[in-house]
Amino acid sequence: MTTAAAPTATATGPQSTTVRRLLALGRAEATLLLRNRTALFTALVLPLLLIVTLQGTLAKQAESNPGLDVDSLLIYGSVGMILAFVVYYNLTAAYVGRRGELVLKRLRTGEARDIEILLGTAVPSLALGLMMAALIGIGGSLGLHLAVPVNPVLMLVGLLLALATMIALAALSSAFTKTVESAGITTLPIMLVMQLGSGLFVPLEVMPGQLADICRLLPTTPAFQLIRIGWFGTDGSAAATGFAGSWGAAGSHLVTGTIWLGLAVWGAVRYFRWEPRR
Amino acid sequence: METSRASRPSEDVIEVTDLHRRYGGGSTGYHAVRGVDLTVRRGELFALLGTNGAGKTSTMEVIEGMAAPSDGTVRVLGRDPFQERAAVRPRIGIMLQEGGFPGELTAAETGRVWAGMTSGARPVAEALELVGLGHRANVRVKQLSGGEKRRLDLAMALLGRPEVLFLDEPSTGLDPEARAAVWQLVRELRARGTTVLLTTHYLEEAEELADRLAIMHGGRVVTSGTVAEVIAGRPSRISFELPEFDGAALPVLAGAELTLDGRRVTVQTLGLQDTLTDLLGWARHHGIVLGALDARSASLEEAFLAIASEAAHQDPPQAPAAARPARRRLIGSAR
Numbered sequence: 001m002t003t004a005a006a007p008t009a010t011a012t013g014p015q016s017t018t019v020r021r022l023l024a025l026g027r028a029e030a031t032l033l034l035r036n037r038t039a040l041f042t043a044l045v046l047p048l049l050l051i052v053t054l055q056g057t058l059a060k061q062a063e064s065n066p067g068l069d070v071d072s073l074l075i076y077g078s079v080g081m082i083l084a085f086v087v088y089y090n091l092t093a094a095y096v097g098r099r100g101e102l103v104l105k106r107l108r109t110g111e112a113r114d115i116e117i118l119l120g121t122a123v124p125s126l127a128l129g130l131m132m133a134a135l136i137g138i139g140g141s142l143g144l145h146l147a148v149p150v151n152p153v154l155m156l157v158g159l160l161l162a163l164a165t166m167i168a169l170a171a172l173s174s175a176f177t178k179t180v181e182s183a184g185i186t187t188l189p190i191m192l193v194m195q196l197g198s199g200l201f202v203p204l205e206v207m208p209g210q211l212a213d214i215c216r217l218l219p220t221t222p223a224f225q226l227i228r229i230g231w232f233g234t235d236g237s238a239a240a241t242g243f244a245g246s247w248g249a250a251g252s253h254l255v256t257g258t259i260w261l262g263l264a265v266w267g268a269v270r271y272f273r274w275e276p277r278r
Numbered sequence: 279m280e281t282s283r284a285s286r287p288s289e290d291v292i293e294v295t296d297l298h299r300r301y302g303g304g305s306t307g308y309h310a311v312r313g314v315d316l317t318v319r320r321g322e323l324f325a326l327l328g329t330n331g332a333g334k335t336s337t338m339e340v341i342e343g344m345a346a347p348s349d350g351t352v353r354v355l356g357r358d359p360f361q362e363r364a365a366v367r368p369r370i371g372i373m374l375q376e377g378g379f380p381g382e383l384t385a386a387e388t389g390r391v392w393a394g395m396t397s398g399a400r401p402v403a404e405a406l407e408l409v410g411l412g413h414r415a416n417v418r419v420k421q422l423s424g425g426e427k428r429r430l431d432l433a434m435a436l437l438g439r440p441e442v443l444f445l446d447e448p449s450t451g452l453d454p455e456a457r458a459a460v461w462q463l464v465r466e467l468r469a470r471g472t473t474v475l476l477t478t479h480y481l482e483e484a485e486e487l488a489d490r491l492a493i494m495h496g497g498r499v500v501t502s503g504t505v506a507e508v509i510a511g512r513p514s515r516i517s518f519e520l521p522e523f524d525g526a527a528l529p530v531l532a533g534a535e536l537t538l539d540g541r542r543v544t545v546q547t548l549g550l551q552d553t554l555t556d557l558l559g560w561a562r563h564h565g566i567v568l569g570a571l572d573a574r575s576a577s578l579e580e581a582f583l584a585i586a587s588e589a590a591h592q593d594p595p596q597a598p599a600a601a602r603p604a605r606r607r608l609i610g611s612a613r
Contacts (some may be wrong), residue, residue: 012348012439013399028383035382047547098380106378108344110395111367 005220019020021112023118026127033124043090045127047082051136054078054201065206066176072147072232073203075140079133080162080200080224084191086129088166090171091122093183095174105275122167129163146188150233151246158226161257165223168264175271198224212237223256226250235255291355291442291473292318292341298349299336310336310498313350316359318490323464323474324485328494329586334477335375335446337494341475342372342444354442368397369564371440373431375447381420385411385430388419389437396438405433410459424451430458443467445476449483461486481579491578493585500585505578512576512584514550516557518567528561552577 014020033039054077062068098104098121107117142145149155169190179185195201198221204212215221225235229249232239241249299311311333318324328334340347343359343366353357359366361573379388389402399405406412409429414422422430435443448464449457464487468474478484484491485505492502501508513535521539528536534547549555556575561568 013393013401016397016399018396020394024391027394028387028391031387032380032382101380102374102376102378103380104378106374108394109342109372109374110392111364111397114363141331177602224502 010046016111018113018116021116022120022123025107025112026123029121030124030127032097033090033094033128039093041043042093043125043134047078047085047132050081050085050195052253054081056200058203060220061203061206065148068143068203068206069232069235075137075144075146076228076231077200078140080198080227081164081195082132082136082221083129083162084200087122087125088131088170088194089183089191090129091167091170092126092164092177092187093180094121094125095171096177097180098274099273100175100179102275106273112143113130118167118171118274120169126163126167146234147232150240151250152231152241153230154250155227155230157254158223158230158257160229161226161261162220162223164266165220165257165261165264167260169219170267171272172237172264173242173267175268179277193218194220194224197221199228199236200224203236216253217256219260222253222255222260226257229253289320290317290353291320292324292339292475293321293353294337295352296350297337297340297347297352298541299333299340299345300348310497311340311348313331314494314497314499315571316341316492316499316502318473318475320473321468321471321488322489323468323476325491326475326477326494327481327484327486327491327582328339328477330479332494333497334494336497338444338446338475338477343367350363356565368438368441370439370444371435371438372436372444373446373448375450377419377427377431378429379419379430379434381536382418384416384418385422386415388430389415389433392434392437398439399437400438400439405437406430408436409433409463410456425456428452432463440472442473442475445474447477447479449478449480452547457483481577481582485578493582495586497576509576509578509581511548512581513546513548514573514575515580516545516550516554516571516573517548518571519555521569529557531556531560 033043051074055074058068058070058073058077062070095104095118100147104117108114131137172189173183173187177183196214197218199215204215204221204225207215216225229235233242233246233249234250235253238249294314294316297311297314297316298309301308301310314333314337316324316326316337326334326337339345340361341352341354343352343354343363343526346360354366355369357366357505359370361413383391385406386402389405393399393402403415404551406415409432411426411429411433415572419427419430428448431515432445432448435445445464449460452460461483464474464476468487473485476483476487490504492499492506495498520543522541528538528543531545531547533549534545534553537544537546545553545557550573557568560566
């Protein structure tokens with residue numbers, strides 16, 4: 001250890017701003033993701049495997065439901081599944097991992113605000129999820145000659161609602177998860193609700209009417225349905241509409257989606273833990 | 279900065295008034311801090327001592343702005359560290375009792391994250407060099423030794439050239455050489471005007487470094503002042519062993535208190551020089567060889583132990599252990 005006279009003041013870095021803090025945290029988190037093979041596998045390969053399964057399922061459903069737009073549903077479902085895995089699952093594990101290493105507690109001693117710590121940790125999950133979703137979404141649309149989105153604004157609103165709800169749910173789930181290893185189990189309920197109940201894996205219109213109505217009230221259904229309406233002009237319950245009509249179809253989803261986002265944020269604020277329980 | 283320091287040499291940088299901190303509520307709650315008053319002046323090194331569970335860390339956390347006080351007021355650099363954290367944080371550095379850095383990042387990468395989170399950060403290489411970790415920059419944190427992790431922690435706390443530095447047990451887990459180096463670094467920081475508030479289990483650390491100190495017990499400050507003030511009035515101690523076949527009576531030493539344990543004699547006195555002179559004269563006169571002769575001035579350690587046991591007698595037992603905020607003990611309990 002050097003005990004020579006401490007160095008005289010040399011270069012001094014800039015002011016720490018929200019953007020710099022988010023980038024610094026995001027960069028560190030991205031490095032950690034690249035060094036963690038399990039997490040990387042879950043983020044990159046698992047969604048792709050599920051897309052293959054999804055294709056088979058949709059093809060089978062189309063046999064008993066003539067007129068089902070298999071191509072559109074495949075791309076839409078794939079995008080949703082990628083977001084669920086890469087953002088929700090991955091982020092839950094990241095929060096639990098950083099909490100266990102006391103990283104979150106240590107970060108709170110610095111200049112970053114709580115929300116910046118949570119969002120900064122989410123940066124790589126969001127970036128990777130959006131990149132993969134864009135790749136599949138745009139690539140798939142072009143490859144399968146899907147229609148141009150009916151209402152891009154609504155799509156974007158749905159996407160933001162989905163991402164915000166998933167970040168809040170990840171923070172909430174992390175509170176009930178002791179170790180990174182157990183995140184696979186604790187995230188299962190919400191993962192199942194998201195995939196089976198949000199119309200990603202099983203389109204709501206092929207479900208019995210009452211079941212579909214219940215599913216429309218689930219936490220992430222409204223956000224995903226908004227993406228679908230913005231993209232194709234319908235959530236499958238009515239005929240497709242144009243830009244103007246899509247706002248009407250979106251109304252109820254906007255309301256329930258916002259309520260769920262509020263509840264998820266409330267739960268995250270109420271239950272999130274910054275350090276492990278000892 | 280330097281001029282303002284020079285012009286206001288006795289400015290109070292940390293002011294704590296009647297601080298209380300309670301965990302939980304009702305009958306199961308735990309009252310960890312019970313009315314603490316502290317003042318730390320600019321450029322001063324202040325040590326907070328106490329047994330485990332005395333409330334040191336609970337007090338530190340509130341002063342650092344990590345938690346709001348249940349009662350009382352805290353001012354750091356003239357501001358409320360909790361309500362005005364955005365104004366206070368860029369000017370202070372905090373080192374917690376336990377690290378908190380991802381194991382898979384290298385020391386340099388850890389520094390880069392923290393530099394992004396810190397206003398006016400010094401270069402990462404400089405910060406690592408400061409704590410002697412320059413050659414370990416590209417080693418992952420999980421491969422650093424316990425002492426190296428501790429020093430990385432200190433480097434991160436120093437990254438923003440803080441005016442006020444909070445160190446929670448900074449040398450716990452360090453080997454003697456690394457501890458001496460940390461002490462030297464802390465002395466240098468203080469010499470350049472940094473105000474330091476540290477907690478420690480090691481009394482020699484406080485004795486070595488602190489301008490002033492406070493001893494906490496049961497959530498209260500039991501005594502405070504300079505080392506000299508705290509040990510003033512505490513007796514010095516002489517001990518020796520009498521030869522086996524000695525038939526002579528014990529020496530009569532004015533103003534001293536003798537206790538006998540087998541052949542081992544312990545003398546407590548407020549006048550070490552006089553008592554020692556009397557004792558040695560007595561021994562020479564009787565031709566007695568005093569075995570394992572040891573004489574020492576009152577030390578902080580003795581004062582601390584005496585104060586802790588006095589306080590323990592006055593204080594009723596605390597809330598049940600289960601209600602206390604759980605915290606991993608880095609070293610054995612001193613309780």
